[in-house]
Amino acid sequence: MTPYLSRATQVLQRINELAAISEDADGVTRTFGTPAFVAGRDLVQSWMNDAGLTTRIDSIGNLRGRWPSTQPGAKTFVIASHIDTVVNAGKFDGPLGVLLGLDVLENLVRQPAALPFHVELIAFSDEEGVRFHTTYLGSKVLAGSFDTSWLSRTDAAGIPLAQAIAEAGGNPAQLAADALPAEEWLGYFEAHIEQGPVLWESGQPVALVTAIAGQQRVELAWRGMAGHAGTVPMTMRQDALAAAAEFVLTVEQFGREHHETIVATVGKLQVTHAASNVIPGEVTCSLDLRSADAARLAAAYEALRETAAAIAERRTIGLTWNLVQHTAPVTCDAGLNQHLHQAITGAGHEVVALVSGAGHDAVPISAVAPATMLFVRCYKGISHNPLENAEVADIAAAIAVSERFLFSL
Incomplete structure (x- = not known):
């Protein structure tokens, strides 16, 4: 087994372990702030700690793992996706990007060279917006665009968002302090299953995202x-x-x-x-x-x-x-996309350029930082469904591309 296939197998094993933590016994459901969400986040945090990252839970409930640079004035490059789900979800939408990023960082920290920038791996607490009908809660806090009027929104049980944040270990009074100022950003990268059939039909394992609808x-x-x-x-x-x-x-x-x-x-x-x-x-x-x-x-x-x-x-x-x-539509950063283009070709793959019809955390982040995304092939393009799946070989290809991309920076 090649090193990338071995690493992809570990990523898949972690995805399955995380998927076993759910609000219901029959599927995968982890909505924002619930006990299942907190338990899943704790598991991912243990993996980040084992990798040597410095971890913390911020005020909205995002899990943030940091590998610092010793270079004075270094900026921060963020690798992220989300670990909340829709109801009766698949295993890969969101967690793949977090756990693939964790694999890349686990191998990065073993390198002898000093990092020229900080790297932060983030598992966003709420991208899907299922519980409070407010998408991108986690990434909007990071981008500094969180609307505090949302704190009074209630879920189906009448629980206000502010209360749910506190119950999950966050602090609604400190949300503004967790934003990463625009001048400190180097860039943002998110790997995600395609959630569409183009890669499945083409046989290509990855795609370059040019824009988000x-x-x-x-x-x-x-x-x-x-x-x-x-x-x-x-x-x-x-x-x-x-x-x-x-x-x-x-x-x-x-x-x-x-x-x-x-x-x-x-x-x-x-x-x-x-x-x-x-x-x-x-x-x-x-x-x-x-x-x-x-x-x-x-x-x-x-x-x-x-x-x-x-x-x-x-x-x-x-x-x-x-x-x-x-x-509003988002165009991915041309400079980062050039690096990602070269990483895809350098790994031996054809460059497939796609527009994402689904929304992603890269949308609010793009307002304050250069952002790009890598799509990973998924079974028949199925998503938000228990049939959602990504094959080990495609995950391995995504790891190889992501690692090349990060080193090129």
């Missing part, structure tokens, strides 16, 4: 009039579900017509007081728009908002349109 997320509430399914004539109904259904199909058609630059999804649909013999009077649904082109994303948003308004007016339905998230 921007996102617009909307919550729509359609309000008609509930009525008896057997007595209200078809021509006199104000059916909120029929209006929402028309919008859903319109969104799909819009996405198909603009598939080269936009993806559009309605992923949530809820009928209030649903019953088989009641005309739906109130329905809520979501809209998720993504594009790497800011102008096209904005145009799609306006076009679909006008479409929704027209459907509501024609059907005499009330409509509330609420923008719940707006993230």
Whole structure:
């Protein structure tokens, strides 16, 4: 077995050990601040300590392991991803980047040469936003862009975010102190499974991420009039579900017509007081728009908002349109991408350039530091699903590329 395959096997073993820590017995679920999340973070911290890193838990609950440089005025290079998950998740989304980074640092600290910069390995506490519907909590603290108004948000059990932070060992009053000032950054690197099928179909183990798509997320509430399914004539109904259904199909058609630059999804649909013999009077649904082109994303948003308004007016339905998230597209740093390009070719692989349709912690970090990402091939592109998988050979290739990349800096 080659050294990289042996190292990849250890990374995979650690991924499996971490995946065994979950809020439920049947899958992998570790949402922000829960006992399962804390237990998983403790396990990763023990591995960081064993590697010789100086570790700490910061005020938002991020796990931070540092290997310092002795050079005066040295800047900090951050390797990171997240260890929280969606509900019923796969094993690799997030943890792969953290544990791959740990492997690279374990081998780096054995090198006799002095580091010209500090290296910090970070396991972010909340990227998915499942519990409080606030993505990138961990990385926004590091970037200095955390909005303190979020502290009053509550989860499904009514627990405020501030309380959850404290219960997980953090300190909501000290969040600002944990930001890494822009002048201290050298750069940011994140390895992540692709979460799409391009690498799986091509057979290439890794890809260079050139950009991360921007996102617009909307919550729509359609309000008609509930009525008896057997007595209200078809021509006199104000059916909120029929209006929402028309919008859903319109969104799909819009996405198909603009598939080269936009993806559009309605992923949530809820009928209030649903019953088989009641005309739906109130329905809520979501809209998720993504594009790497800011102008096209904005145009799609306006076009679909006008479409929704027209459907509501024609059907005499009330409509509330609420923008719940707006993230601008991010272009990865050209200088770091040149280093990563050379590392991929130097490791003997073809350079596949991809735009990420999924959001990542690199998004908030890019506002304060040069950032780049490496995608790793995953089984059929499946993610946010227990079937999520990455093969040992592809993990080995990612380790080799990541190590070349870091040494090139």
